Amino acid sequence: MTTGSWIAVDAMGGDEGLAVMLAGVAEARRRYDGTHFFLVGDEARIAEGLKKHPNLTANSEIVHAPDVIRGDEKPGAALRRAKTTSMGVAIDLVKQGRAAAAVSSGNTGALMAMAKLSLRTMKGIDRPALAGLMPSLGKHDTVVLDLGANTECDARNLEEFAIMGAAYARTMLDLKSPKVALLNIGTEDMKGTDEIREAAAALRAATHLPLTFEGFIEGDKLSRGDVDVIVCDGFSGNVALKTAEGTARFVADLLRIAFSSSVRSKIGFLISRPATALLRDRLDPNNHNGAVFLGLNGLVVKSHGGANETGVANAIAVAAKSVRDDLATKIAEDLQHFAQTMPAETAEAAA
Structure with a gap:
């Protein structure tokens, strides 16, 4: 910085x-x-x-x-x-x-x-979105947005979220062309609401954006690491985030109960301690703390209310890296380029 x-x-x-x-x-x-x-x-x-x-x-x-x-x-x-x-x-x-x-x-x-x-929102942005990082099996975390700022979204909102999320992934994950997917109930083109299908069509048609649109992704693939950015409305995103956090706590509690159930289990815990420590570290929300409100004329980062000092420091690190890499300028440039390359009929519908 x-x-x-x-x-x-x-x-x-x-x-x-x-x-x-x-x-x-x-x-x-x-x-x-x-x-x-x-x-x-x-x-x-x-x-x-x-x-x-x-x-x-x-x-x-x-x-x-x-x-x-x-x-x-x-x-x-x-x-x-x-x-x-x-x-x-x-x-x-x-x-x-x-x-x-x-x-x-x-x-x-x-x-x-x-x-x-x-x-206020940036020029070309209808609504800001809350973007955060979710742990995955890939080489890095996955950007997910919106995480609750907008419970209902139209196609244009989802398109904007995809562009902003890709710019955020380029900043936080140091990716040149992030893989972007829309969260849906299936991967087939005919699945999902009209808004999701319309957004997918626009993102497929847009050319020369610094992202790779991968189509749809289902909820069971959220943490696989197959894509870098997952886009959805705020209602679905918040439910997905809370479900993932709850599942992580469930797994941690289940392991603790299992390892304390007998003497043999306790011995097994001692042997597997490095692996369980790695698991605990990957699932700890403090290590992925810091969600950004994208699309505003200024940078605001939301830290988890229950974050410890490391979590707070990580949220500040998100702010510092976003400032250092000029995230706002990347978003503005990508939005302008998207508007210029949209097919005429899509641009007219958006207007």
Whole structure:
């Protein structure tokens, strides 16, 4: 990341509290030595917490915000308090141009509403999408979007998500032409809703985009690593994400019960400890933390509410890498190119 870049961190958001947020920022500071941080929230509490992290003193500035968005607060109510809350002030720092990105572990709905109202969508984007990384059996994680920002999407939304997701994969996964697929109930061309089939037709027809469209993918292939980007509406994406997280916890609990069921099982656990450690590491959501709201005139990253300090640091790393590689410019260029290469009848329908 370029020396002198600033990231605004909502220090009061998240289930684990201020201590974990500051520890995560301190870990990120060690990874990105030239990065500076706006620590947004209760000034007195943040100053007290910084005593445990002297390495942050020279690279951070406290920005006071007296209020905090509650986890159960509705987006409409949160918007009315945006100017005095740590979440709202962090986003406003991005709007002002003082911060290159904002990171928050707070209420997802409130964060989405504030970010969209304050930063607005990029030219050519109808709706922003929430993109995150899901572990896979491939060489790298898989980008999945939308993860809950839009419960209903038309074909144009899905097309935009595919382009933004591919740009994100090029940034985060260092891929030249990511493989992109639409989540569907089957792989045949006639399967799925009209919106999904129409989006597929447009993506197949588009030429010279920095992505490879692979058609449809089913839910049982989400973690196979066959594609780099999986595109869906926010309802399906959020269900898929929560199901994957629940399955990971189920497998971990099942293994723990199995290995503690007898003396022989405990001995087997000791022998297989390296393998189970690898499994635990791959399934730990903290190692894949940090979802980005793509399509806004500014970068906002959502950290999992229950993230530990490593998870918070990884979310900040997502913001840092996106800023360093100029993700917004990649998205804008790809969208412009897509609009220019769309077949005339598809462009007319989109208009």
